[in-house]
Amino acid sequence: PRNRILPFSPGFSYSGADISIVVRDALMQPVRLVQSATHFVRTSGPSPVDPSKTVDDLLTPCSPSTPGAVEMNFMDVPSDKLLEPPVSMHHILKSLETSKPTVNDDDMVKLRKFMEDFGQEG
Numbered sequence: 001p002r003n004r005i006l007p008f009s010p011g012f013s014y015s016g017a018d019i020s021i022v023v024r025d026a027l028m029q030p031v032r033l034v035q036s037a038t039h040f041v042r043t044s045g046p047s048p049v050d051p052s053k054t055v056d057d058l059l060t061p062c063s064p065s066t067p068g069a070v071e072m073n074f075m076d077v078p079s080d081k082l083l084e085p086p087v088s089m090h091h092i093l094k095s096l097e098t099s100k101p102t103v104n105d106d107d108m109v110k111l112r113k114f115m116e117d118f119g120q121e122g
């Protein structure tokens with residue numbers, strides 16, 4: 001939600017393109033986790049074949065110290081057994097830490113002045 005991201009970005013001078021980059025990076029973080037995982041643990045979740053059913057033979061990335069962790073990489077996990085980690089607010093915040101806005105405060109002052117003088121439509 002917008003109101004949960006704004007307080008974490010001083011001045012919130014991110015452009016639409018900047019926000020798009022942040023979101024795309026956040027969406028990729030679980031993928032990177034799966035690709036770099038050295039251990040997976042068996043878990044239950046929605047069936048990849050029929051999401052209305054719950055199955056208990058899925059594999060999700062985990063820490064090597066997780067009870068039941070099995071050493072393997074994502075190439076060892078059958079595609080119909082992979083439970084991808086969900087994207088969370090943690091991923092958005094992590095992306096905000098590394099993605100800096102391309103619009104600076106001076107640009108925002110100029111934009112606000114333009115909008116005051118000419119309206120949003122220009």
